[in-house]
Each structure stands twice: as structure tokens, then as C-alpha cells.
Amino acid sequence: MADERQHPMLQYIINNPEAFAQNLAKTMENAGKALAAYLEPRESGEVRDGTDELTNVVKTLAQVSEYWASDPQRAVEAQTRLWSGYIDLWNSSLKRMMGEPSEPAVNPPKTDKRFTDPDWSENQFFDFVKQLYLITSSWAETMVHEAHGLDDHTRHKAGFYVEQISNALSPSNFLLTNPELLRLTMESNGENLVKGMQHLVEDIRAGHGDVRIRQTDPSKFAVGQNLATTPGKVIAENDVCQVLQYEPTTDQALKRPLLIVPPWINKFYILDLNAEKSFIRWAVDQGHTVFVISWVNPDARQAEKSFEHYMKEGILNTLDVIKRATRQEEVNAIGYCVGGTLLAVTLAYMAATGDKRIGSCTFFTTQVDFTHAGDLKVFVDEEQIEMLERRMAEQGYLDGSKMASAFNMLRSNDLIWSYVVNNYLKGKEPFPFDLLYWNSDSTRMPAANHSFYLRNCYLENRLAKGEMVIDNVTLDLKKVTIPIYNLATREDHIAPARSVFVGSSCFGGPVDYVLSGSGHIAGVVNPPHKNKYQYWTNGAPVGQIEDWIANAEEHPGSWWPHWDAWIREKDATLVKARKPGAYRMKILGDAPGSYVMERI
Known part of the structure; x- marks a missing residue:
């Protein structure tokens, strides 16, 4: 020594x-x-650089x-x-x-x-x-x-x-x-x-010729075994999604069921990682009748499925399913990330067509105004979109690994180079981490859907401008007057807090803007018993975000109970808890269903 x-x-x-x-x-x-x-x-033609x-x-x-x-x-x-x-x-x-x-x-x-x-x-x-x-x-x-x-x-x-x-x-x-x-x-x-x-x-x-960097040990996780384990049933399915209904754990439940619309860039079980971290399980325990959309992992058969199809065959069809399963017309809805953007599009469409089945809406890290959309805008201009559309036309979809790489580049030191050093230079196995397993479980995206999203949201910002057209209906978010709980996270690289704040002013009704500590995932998946991070409240998002934050009240721990109290303020009516299969609903299988099992 x-x-x-x-x-x-x-x-x-x-x-x-x-x-x-x-x-x-x-x-x-x-x-x-x-x-x-x-x-x-590359020599066989399977991969073209x-x-x-x-x-x-x-x-x-x-x-x-x-x-x-x-x-x-x-x-x-x-x-x-x-x-x-x-x-x-x-x-x-x-x-x-x-x-x-x-x-x-x-x-x-x-x-x-x-x-x-x-x-x-x-x-x-x-x-x-x-x-x-x-x-x-x-x-x-x-x-x-x-x-x-x-x-x-x-x-x-x-x-x-x-x-x-x-x-x-x-x-x-x-x-x-x-x-x-x-x-x-x-x-x-x-x-x-x-x-x-x-x-x-x-x-x-x-990676079939490309380096698919392991961020965790995949052998330690299995969906349906130690991930996505909240008991429930598959009660409907079509070409774009399965509908899951979860088993109640309380004798009574809120009269309004809860519909969760997750993003389709990754699988829905980010909200059901395990019993301790599961927002879905926690919501069920609070007396919510929870329904979740589990999106298909598309292939060439879904090439022409657009935002309109995802809206109609996804959200609107699921509202029909929920009515048959509960005999309740009005629901509370949650949309996460791009699932939230689709939900906002659906709200504007419903407002234009007189559909009042959603009584309140919660957005998790969701953008509707893409002016301040952050570093993802680097990948969006006419030249790059045309290049991407040409590639998607060959297969009918965008390979999930391409989108995963783009997200990893937003934090390349943490999500790329640290694993290059650990895995290939230190020769170590990555640490088993359920969140990073989910992060690698990306999905493909239909060509029509992804092209519409990039052009109408990131490139042209048509939803915020009131210029987006779905099913021949011009969408106006100002006509959406239901109460909205708009959650942003302070360190978000995908849906920056400023972007979510600015987007709040697009709606025509009351909006409660809530800012959580941490980032796009950890700021959302923050169960109360962990007592981690914090959140800020300051009512309506008016003026500049810096002023809003300066005068906001900081609360320690999770925002989940605050959201639950907000929901009950809108309607706290209780009914007998509903089980999957009620009213002769056909059970197609156990949660988490089959669509979530398909990996790229």
C-alpha cells in the first residue's frame, strides 16, 4: 500500500x-x-446503411x-x-x-x-x-x-x-x-x-446488424410475471388496441370509470411496472374502475392506420366498451405523452360533434402546443420527414428502435455512453432495472399515424393553431370546456414543462397546472409511499412559467393523492364496485393481454 x-x-x-x-x-x-x-x-441485404x-x-x-x-x-x-x-x-x-x-x-x-x-x-x-x-x-x-x-x-x-x-x-x-x-x-x-x-x-x-445496447438485464423481467401484474381482464380488442379492465379491490367505486390512454411509442405497463410502483394498482385501490388501452405493436397491416383510426378505433371505441361494461356514460380520462395528444385531439373532436362522454381529463406530460417542444424538434423538418416517410413506405411502419435511439440521444451521456463504458469496456452486466427494461420495450409505429403526428404537431403545430382536421372536422381546443388537470415534470426532455404550460392556454375550460419534480417518467411514476421528489401548485397557468413557479406552493412527495382529491371534487358519487365480465361482457383473456407481449 x-x-x-x-x-x-x-x-x-x-x-x-x-x-x-x-x-x-x-x-x-x-x-x-x-x-x-x-x-x-449488410452483405445479405437485410440491412441497408x-x-x-x-x-x-x-x-x-x-x-x-x-x-x-x-x-x-x-x-x-x-x-x-x-x-x-x-x-x-x-x-x-x-x-x-x-x-x-x-x-x-x-x-x-x-x-x-x-x-x-x-x-x-x-x-x-x-x-x-x-x-x-x-x-x-x-x-x-x-x-x-x-x-x-x-x-x-x-x-x-x-x-x-x-x-x-x-x-x-x-x-x-x-x-x-x-x-x-x-x-x-x-x-x-x-x-x-x-x-x-x-x-x-x-x-x-x-440488433440484427445494429448495436442494441443493453441498459438492463432482460432475463430478470417478464411481462405478466413480475411486470404488469395488476389483476384484470381483456374485454375487447380490434386492429389497433386491446381494452383492459382491472379487478376491483374495494367494495365501492367512484361512479365515473377511469380511462387511461397511454402512449404507443412504448408499452402501457409504465403505469403498472410492479405492485409498489403501479399507478394502475394504486388507482384501483382508491376506488377507481380502471380501463386501459393497450396499443397493438403494428406491422405492415396497420400501415394506413392514422390518428383518425387511433381516435375512433382506440379512444372512441373504448368509451363504447366502457359504457357496455359499466352502464355508465360519463368517464374520467387520462392521457400520457403522445397518448395525451391523441386524447386532446379526441376531446376537440367530441366537442365539435356534441359527444360529452368524458367529464374530466388529466394529461401526464402532454403537449398540444409544440412551439417549445425541446430537442425532439431537431429531428423534424421537411427534409427529414420526407426521408423518414420514404423509409416507412418500404415497410409500412417505423421500427421502434429508431424512435428509441432518438429518445436516448436526448440524454446520450446517461442512456448511451455510460452503458457503452459499462458493458463493452468494463465488461460488466447492466444492473437489473424494471424502468430500463420497459424503456427498451419499444413498439413500431404505423406509417400514416407517425407521418400525421410529425407534420401536424411538430412541424406545423396545427392543433394549437386550430387548423388540424380529423374526419373532415376542424378541431378547436377552445371548445373543450371540461376541467383539466395538466401535469408537467420539471426536468422533462420530451415534453418540457414550458411547452405543457403554454399548451394549457389552448383549452377553453378550467385548467389546473401541476408541476412535478424529476423527469418524464420518474416525475409521473412516483408512488406516495416512496416519499420522493415534490410537486408545485399555483392554480391556473397564466402569464410566464417563471412567474408561476416563483409563486407556486411546494408540496413534498407524490402528486397522486392531490390528483385523486381533484377527481373527487368533480364527482365523488360512489356505486357498487364493478368486476370485469359484468353485463355479459365477454372475457377475452387475462391482463396484461397479448398485444403487450409482442416485442420488436
Whole structure:
């Protein structure tokens, strides 16, 4: 121990050269298998590598370069700024080498988990590499932000692309520039690299030529066994969804049943992960008669299923089913993410056609106004949508892995590169985590549906403008006058809190805006007994969101009981609890049903 403290570089020396050489040979052998797994589906024509995405990145960044290169003075200023940072780093490093006290030229944010190993600061080599990276990446981001003359969308795309490149090139992602990885490799004589390369082979094979990064251990989870286990029945199904009704756990239930419309980008069981985290089970225990739409995992047969079909065959048909199952016409409805957007579309359609079957509506992290839709707008412009439509036309759907990759890129350090390091360089198995298992359980999306969503919502923002047309009906959210509980989450990257706040003003009735701590999933799936996070209330969302937050009241813990009280304020009438199969409803099977079982 004393020697290691005196000679810290000893920990970066190979312990057993012979074992290391053998493991290095095994690593190279597995690397060959990985390359073969990558090339085989391409040689057979199963996978075709497109260059459209790369072309879009190059074209976007070229516009930034053109701005700085078009004026020699600007170019010199940009170079001077970068070299000034390098000179400051060199001077501070020289002082440190000479034993003089020296402050780092730059430090990573405290929230950056990539550089937590002590040697990133204590070892001068790794500290120098870290600072060199931080100076360069910060300079690149500044070049984008200060490239005047770019339109907002191009600047947004350029900033996003630079961030992705910067994250990918972090020294924490490479063996020779990451002290933790280097120590592990020396200590294990390279066994971590053998295991890691084997993981890479398995993940490329699982992705049929693409790397499907494991974020958790899939062998530890099974839908219907330790996920989505709340007792219930399938009481209806069609080409787009199954309808689930859950068994009551109380003698009495609220007169209004509860309809939950989940997103179709992933499976519905995010609201029924396990008994402790399940919003569905908790709602049943509070006396709600819960019905959930379980969307189909579509293939080419659903290619022409549009928003209109999902509205009619999904939500409107389910309202018919609920009436037959309960003899109750009016329901409380919940929509989550894109399921909430579809529910808002349906509310506007119902308002236009005089359908009053939904008495109150709750939105979980739902956008109806896409002005401030966040980084997902990077992927939406006419050129990119046309490219996507051409690809979807070949199969009739968008492969779920494509959408999953886009979502992961929103937090690439946490959802991509941390697993690259853990799985392929450390050679470790990912930790079993039900939420990440669900995150990987993505679904395909019908071509017509996805095209309509991108064009009408993200690109044209027609729902907020009152210009969206469904079934020859022009939709006006101002005609939606039922009470609305609009939940946003403070750290949401998919439906930003500002976007949800602005969208609240689109409706014509009373809206209660509630802001939860954490993000798009954890801020929603926050059971009361966990006593985690917090939520803020401040009544109607008027003015600016910063002012609303500044004057909001903070409440510790989960927002779930607050929502339940809000529902009961609207109608607290109780009736005898209803069981699936009442009124001669045919039972098609047990929850969670068959549609949720199909994986891509």
C-alpha cells in the first residue's frame, strides 16, 4: 500500500503480461466476430446503411463553419479564443509540474458523472486530458451559439449535433484516456475487454446488424410475471388496441370509470411496472374502475392506420366498451405523452360533434402546443420527414428502435455512453432495472399515424393553431370546456414543462397546472409511499412559467393523492364496485393481454 501511494503509476502497469497477451488475443478474436455480425446482414441485404442522417449533420455543421470562415477576422477571433484556452491550460499544467499551486483552467459541472474518479483531478495526465476536452467542447458549442444569421431551427440542430459529437468523443469513453478503465484493465489482465467484446457481439446479433445496447438485464423481467401484474381482464380488442379492465379491490367505486390512454411509442405497463410502483394498482385501490388501452405493436397491416383510426378505433371505441361494461356514460380520462395528444385531439373532436362522454381529463406530460417542444424538434423538418416517410413506405411502419435511439440521444451521456463504458469496456452486466427494461420495450409505429403526428404537431403545430382536421372536422381546443388537470415534470426532455404550460392556454375550460419534480417518467411514476421528489401548485397557468413557479406552493412527495382529491371534487358519487365480465361482457383473456407481449 505504501509503495502504491508513493508510486501511483504502478496501478497502470500490467500485472501478468502472459495473461494479458492471452486476453488481448481473445479480445481481438471477439472483435472479429463483432465485425462479422455487423457485416453479415449488410452483405445479405437485410440491412441497408443510409447516409441521409450523416449528410444532414454535415450540411448543418457546414453552415456554422461557413459563417466563421466567410470573414477572416471572425475566423482569427475563433481560433484565438480556442488557443487562448489551450495556453491557459498549458500554463496551469506547467505550474503544477513545478510543484506550484495552480487552479484548473476549467472544471466540469458538479452534475457531470463522467469525471468522478479521483485520478481525473489528482493525476496530472488525466487532468490535462479532461481539461483539454472540456475547453474544446465548450469552444465548439460557443461557435454554434454565436453563429449569427442561422435560422433558429438550424442553430438548434447544429447545437444538438455538436453536443452528440462532444459526448461521443469524451475521454471517459476510451480505454487509454480513462483512469478507471485503465486500472481495471491492468488489474484484470484484460479480462474486462474479453467480456466486453463478447457483450458487443451479442448486442450486434440482437440488433440484427445494429448495436442494441443493453441498459438492463432482460432475463430478470417478464411481462405478466413480475411486470404488469395488476389483476384484470381483456374485454375487447380490434386492429389497433386491446381494452383492459382491472379487478376491483374495494367494495365501492367512484361512479365515473377511469380511462387511461397511454402512449404507443412504448408499452402501457409504465403505469403498472410492479405492485409498489403501479399507478394502475394504486388507482384501483382508491376506488377507481380502471380501463386501459393497450396499443397493438403494428406491422405492415396497420400501415394506413392514422390518428383518425387511433381516435375512433382506440379512444372512441373504448368509451363504447366502457359504457357496455359499466352502464355508465360519463368517464374520467387520462392521457400520457403522445397518448395525451391523441386524447386532446379526441376531446376537440367530441366537442365539435356534441359527444360529452368524458367529464374530466388529466394529461401526464402532454403537449398540444409544440412551439417549445425541446430537442425532439431537431429531428423534424421537411427534409427529414420526407426521408423518414420514404423509409416507412418500404415497410409500412417505423421500427421502434429508431424512435428509441432518438429518445436516448436526448440524454446520450446517461442512456448511451455510460452503458457503452459499462458493458463493452468494463465488461460488466447492466444492473437489473424494471424502468430500463420497459424503456427498451419499444413498439413500431404505423406509417400514416407517425407521418400525421410529425407534420401536424411538430412541424406545423396545427392543433394549437386550430387548423388540424380529423374526419373532415376542424378541431378547436377552445371548445373543450371540461376541467383539466395538466401535469408537467420539471426536468422533462420530451415534453418540457414550458411547452405543457403554454399548451394549457389552448383549452377553453378550467385548467389546473401541476408541476412535478424529476423527469418524464420518474416525475409521473412516483408512488406516495416512496416519499420522493415534490410537486408545485399555483392554480391556473397564466402569464410566464417563471412567474408561476416563483409563486407556486411546494408540496413534498407524490402528486397522486392531490390528483385523486381533484377527481373527487368533480364527482365523488360512489356505486357498487364493478368486476370485469359484468353485463355479459365477454372475457377475452387475462391482463396484461397479448398485444403487450409482442416485442420488436
